[in-house]
Amino acid sequence: MxxxxxxxxxxxxxxxxxxxxxxxxxxxxxxxxxxxxxxxxxxxxxxxxxxxxxxxxxxxxxxxxxxxxxxxxxxxxxxxxxxxxxxxxxxxxxxxxxxxxxxxxxxxxxxxxxxxxxxxxxxxxxxxxxxxxxxxxxxxxxxxxxxxxxxxxINDELEKPEEEITKASFRIFSKWRRNTRKYQRKTEKDFWDSQFGSKKSEVSWIEFRKTFLAVYDKFLKKKFTEDRISWLVNVAYGDIFRLNHQITKKMYENFAGKTTDSDPDSFYYKLLEYARGKIAMRGVFNMDSTVRLDAVQSLGCFKNATVVASLIDLLNDKDPNMRAIAAIAIGKTGVKNQRIVGRMLKMLQDDDRLVREAACISLGHMQSEIAVPYLVSVWRKEIISHVRNAAEVALGLINSDQSREALRVVQVLSEEMKDLKDSD
Structure with missing residues (x-):
């Protein structure tokens, strides 16, 4: 066909x-x-x-x-x-x-x-x-x-792919026990509960890291070199726990699931899955990537955390065209939080007019009420008509009482300015 x-x-x-x-x-x-x-x-x-x-x-x-x-x-x-x-x-x-x-x-x-x-x-x-x-x-x-x-x-054995895994239903730790009592793997309990106790509400990152590396030592070293293990742990610290020195059970459960009903190795598996996505995004958005531009333009339909995080990183790209496309893509995801909206509001002051225009449209797609006065300010002060028009379109996309009133004022002023020009 x-x-x-x-x-x-x-x-x-x-x-x-x-x-x-x-x-x-x-x-x-x-x-x-x-x-x-x-x-x-x-x-x-x-x-x-x-x-x-x-x-x-x-x-x-x-x-x-x-x-x-x-x-x-x-x-x-x-x-x-x-x-x-x-x-x-x-x-x-x-x-x-x-x-x-x-x-x-x-x-x-x-x-x-x-x-x-x-x-x-x-x-x-x-x-x-x-x-x-x-x-x-x-x-x-x-x-x-x-x-x-x-x-x-897919399974997580990382063995030769042509080898059939005959006991795939068994958890990877079902046949392994560490000799040291402190870090003995207990497959019937979640990682947090088995290592820190179900009633402990927080541990230091240093303790969490030490315990994680001890429990999963054999399998991490089987898969990765030391520098890759270090990278994986830094992903957990930076992306998942947001560089917090104290790791709470709530943070842990937000990522791995409830300790009472999750897979005992849920955190481990989800960390590897997150790492795969992150490294794949790095491959897609690498400066030498042949699919980079297409990816940024199209990935607004994917709302997973790795995609959104990578698009946010692209907002700092040296190429203004990439910053503009990333801004539009983030708007299309429909994902909005204080961090994303704040970053987009700053982009309204970007040196490049395409970036400012893209930021307006993105805030419109996010339907951000907070952005309304900023968009009105752009419309009043921006000297480039395309950016002013984008701010006006964004107010229409937000479609709230506040934005509708702002849009009405903008349109009245536009008509009055047009009449003044025509009278000259």
């Missing part, structure tokens, strides 16, 4: 030029099975690849040393992950040959998902039917609304 538009796009195929032969084979076979497929440089596949990734139901990546190397497909994989696409990795080499090509972020994201191996032309014919069956089933589940997102459907 032709993909001259992106409506109802079934699949995006990510590949390196050196793997074009396999891409063409997969593209042709999938199209013959009535699937609408998009691939870069393929005839009739118009539009940007970032938009195609976000619109597609499924993301298939052809994994080779070239596609996983520098200048490869990692930014496309990252965008697929944060937009919660089912990811189908198709590897051209055996795992032991591929693992040296995987950087940290790709190993974190892709080694946890079942891979398919096309290592010879013989595999093309024998393996494709299973790929088609999995893809068809996944699309059917998506259309029925029963598909479970990538982040929720």
């Amino acid at each position: 032709a993909c001259d538009d992106m409506d109802n796009l079934d699949m995006y195929i990510s590949y390196h030029d050196s793997d074009k032969e396999l891409m063409l084979y997969l593209f042709d076979r999938l199209e013959k099975n009535d699937m609408k497929v998009w691939a870069r440089d393929k005839e009739n596949c118009e539009g940007s690849k970032g938009t195609a990734i976000i619109n597609a139901k499924i993301f298939l990546v052809i994994m080779s040393p070239a596609s996983m190397g520098q200048g490869g497909c990692s930014d496309e994989v990252s965008l697929a992950y944060i937009s919660d696409k089912p990811i189908f990795p198709v590897a051209t080499k055996e795992y032991d040959e591929m693992k040296t090509s995987l950087n940290f972020s790709m190993k974190l994201i892709l080694s946890k998902i079942n891979w398919v191996f096309f290592t010879s032309e013989k595999d093309y014919k024998t393996t494709f039917p299973s790929v088609l069956s999995s893809v068809t089933e996944t699309i059917a589940n998506i259309e029925e609304g029963t598909h479970v997102g990538t982040a929720d459907s």
Whole structure:
């Protein structure tokens, strides 16, 4: 089926030029099975690849040393992950040959998902039917609304992806006990309750960090190098606990869930999931990313904390165009809090007029009552008409009694100013 538009796009195929032969084979076979497929440089596949990734139901990546190397497909994989696409990795080499090509972020994201191996032309014919069956089933589940997102459907063993996990229902710590009594893992209790006691309402960050590293030492070291473990812990401290020196049980439960009814390892798993999202966002918004602009323009429809946090970071980008696009995207998420609104109000004073215009529209989409007097001030004092018009549009979007009254005054003044000009 032709993909001259992106409506109802079934699949995006990510590949390196050196793997074009396999891409063409997969593209042709999938199209013959009535699937609408998009691939870069393929005839009739118009539009940007970032938009195609976000619109597609499924993301298939052809994994080779070239596609996983520098200048490869990692930014496309990252965008697929944060937009919660089912990811189908198709590897051209055996795992032991591929693992040296995987950087940290790709190993974190892709080694946890079942891979398919096309290592010879013989595999093309024998393996494709299973790929088609999995893809068809996944699309059917998506259309029925029963598909479970990538982040929720994968296990956390980080073993060789081709190895079947025969006891996946067992928690990862069910067969492990530490010898030291203080940090013994008790799978029947949540991390907080088992280590600090259910009645303890807060602990110092130093104690929390020490205990977390002790309890999860074996599995963290199995997955990560020391510097990556340090990075993961800093993510917990900075992003989750907001650099608080004292960690309260309420902070902990806000992230991990109630200790009385959560998975005993909920905090650990959710921290890894958050870290995957964060590192994927870093890949998408890296200055060298080929999908950066498309991602910022489109990701307003995703409201998870990692996306919003990354968009907020982009508000400080040196490129005013990126600041403007990030502001619009944040407005489209519908997420608003004191921090976000305050940051957007400051952007009304940005040196770049496009950024000021974007900040006005974003505050309008947020329907921020607090912003009304600031938007009126912009309309009164701004010398550039496009920014004044954006402030007026924003007042209309807020649609409250206060904003409607402000908009009425603005429109009356506009008419009077127009009459004065005409009389001259």
